[in-house]
Amino acid sequence: MANPASIPVRKYDAIVVGAGGSGLRAALQLSTAGLKVAVLSKVFPTRSHTVAAQGGVGASLGNMGEDNWHWHMYDTIKGSDWLGDQDAIEFMCKKAPEAVRELEHFGMPFDRNENGTIYQRPFGGHSQNFGEKPVQRSCCAADRTGHAMLHTLYQRNVFANTQFFVEWMALDLIRDAHGDVLGVTAMEMETGETMIFQAKATVFATGGAGRIYASSTNAFINTGDGLGMAARAGIPLEDMEFWQFHPTGVAGAGVLITEGVRGEGGILLNGNGERFMERYAPTMKDLASRDVVSRAMATEIKEGRGAGPNKDYILLKLDHLGPEVINKRLPGIREIAMKFANVDPIKEPIPVVPTCHYQMGGIPTNYRGEVVIPKDGNPNSVVPGFYAAGEVGCASIHGANRLGTNSLTDLLVMGKSAGDSVIEFIKQNPEYKDLPADAGQASLARLAKLENQQNGENVHAVGDAMRQTMQAHCGVFRFPDMLTEGVTKIKEVAARAERLEIKDKSKVFNTARIEALELQNLIEVAVSTMVSAENRKETRGAHDRADFHDRPGFVNGRDDENWLKHSLWYKGTDKIEYKPVNLNPLTVESFAPKARTY
């Protein structure tokens, strides 16, 4: 059908926005089923951020000792501080072994045991027998698991003849009057041309938005585009107050040092040379879950026991592992430490600080990868034609705190699950729906505004203001007055982001324009994070509020009576609604909330 501004339209059975681990896994399912599918990515697929994942992918293969998915499930629920939905968690943990083996069959170069099986290393929060002792569950390829996985998935998609649109940036979601999703508008970065990708089903796999913080392990391209697009189209964002601060980012640089270092036996020391984690987590010690370790580190630094001239970092010691283990299992880490911290970990400890790493929240979905929103009294009403998987989605598997290795598992299981759901949906809905008359207009208006803005705001300056505000007001420890002030401040920054100006007017690979568009997405994420964090009056997982700590009667500052629920932030109204946590697994008994100790 005609569309007034005559943006060209291409039609596909399905489109996948994002070619990281989750997008590639979903695409593979769709291509293999013979559907006509287009995968859009801002970067060549193997440059997606999944490539940076180091430590491993979690699955209870039991190659190193007894293990089963039920234990994995318990660890994930406990790690999530009971905010995770137990049906989704059961689904992921149960499917994980098959997902990993499938990846091995695709050619993933996993490390091996003597008997030829996949090598697995210990990781934070993963245990045997419901918290009894650490278990080796993280399947890895040295400390380059994400690289090996992303390349393998890309290679398998080459095999399956998946069609890629590389360096195409999706701009906005297209919904019709019923709210059904009909595709996206996108811009070819090389030419600046816009296009409508119309589809029977649209899968978002756009990854995280860790770039809202000044200190982040995330790549530059992790700008929350999927979240921005969803929020602008009226889809609420779930649990945005929950951001994981990884304990070991290189101090000053932000580059990640995998938890696998501690899995292999590395330990954290404070400025006095004390292995302080023994005090905070007597059983799991340095392998307690990430929120616990980050909080302990921040406490040590705050109380004057940091290391270094300014006592502002913690030391990660691994020289006792010996050069052989370091070179074999952690070669990439050694490379990073030498390049970004100027230390050779074979001899010296690495200076580290908790660093923003992962967004637990995102676009609300169920475990089938279908996007669900409250409608007509149903908190989980499916949005026809819309799917999300990977870090952009919130199923919610990770709740208030994700366990290490569980994101890569999520990419595989949820990517495939979303793919399967799409296949089923298209079988039942084989026709294209009509595009609304104004399809694409919002994107064109945004582009025109950016093009014509004069005396506007500098993209870098506004971005810096956003990152500093988030860092100062919404970090590892959160204070009520800082959060209230943070909400005002971040909205001021958001207002500035309405008036971005770029000097570069070229049509060809205009990176200034791309960065401005990315900032518009980041800012939605930042606002939703700050507002949700101010709103949630408890401490849970990664959301640590100083005013809700150790209150008598509340375990770890958690308030299950009032806050065992998901937040849903709406851009339009800037209001927060809630929906219940699903405490009912698919087949096993529920794990009731209890105190969390490691």
Add this chain to the structure above:
Amino acid sequence: MKFNILRYDPDQDQKPYFKEYDIALEPSDRMLLDALIRIKSVDDTLALRRSCREGVCGSDAMNINGKNGLACVTKISDLKEPVVLKPLPGLPIIRDLIVDMTQFFKQYHSIKPFVINHDTPPETERLQSPTDRLELDGLYECILCACCSTACPSFWWNPDKFVGPAGLLAAYRFIADTRDQATNERLDNLEDPYRLFRCHTIMNCVDVCPKGLNPSLAIGKIKEMMVKRGV
């Protein structure tokens, strides 16, 4: 700090030209990529690709003072001034430091970069001994940055016919994998005066690889297998 950067925007420039920048860096600017971002904050028209900023995504390969490398892992303190920056040589320039990698990826795709195994997969993983797995080290870590292929004279002259060091390294990665059953097909695919044999062991590829990989060695191994197969 002084920089001399090759600029070209086909939208307005007749041909590429060098632009000089003199920019005050902050103490937190450690790597060349930090400096480029600093430059971009005052001149947003400078175009380059970047993502991971830690040497794993392969986006920001460029020619740095005459040698190919990744901006994000090149220490500013190691660079002579003025720092001369050019796009990777031998590939068409799209704009500024951004080149058209189509040909490079075409060659990568031409070697069938996926494990080929016709057996029905077992219920569990396919077994592989640690020794067999070790064969893949030094091969699978390639980040497809193209530093090597665009430093290789043979690739400059025949980018459409010579697979190039990155593609050949990938070819050997699959040949060396005990799970792959297509060694003969793969060798057939390379048995050609150009695809493999244009490599004259000039070793530029080894010299520039930011991941410390050795495509030349892998190429040598493929050649050896060809010879063995011949007799």
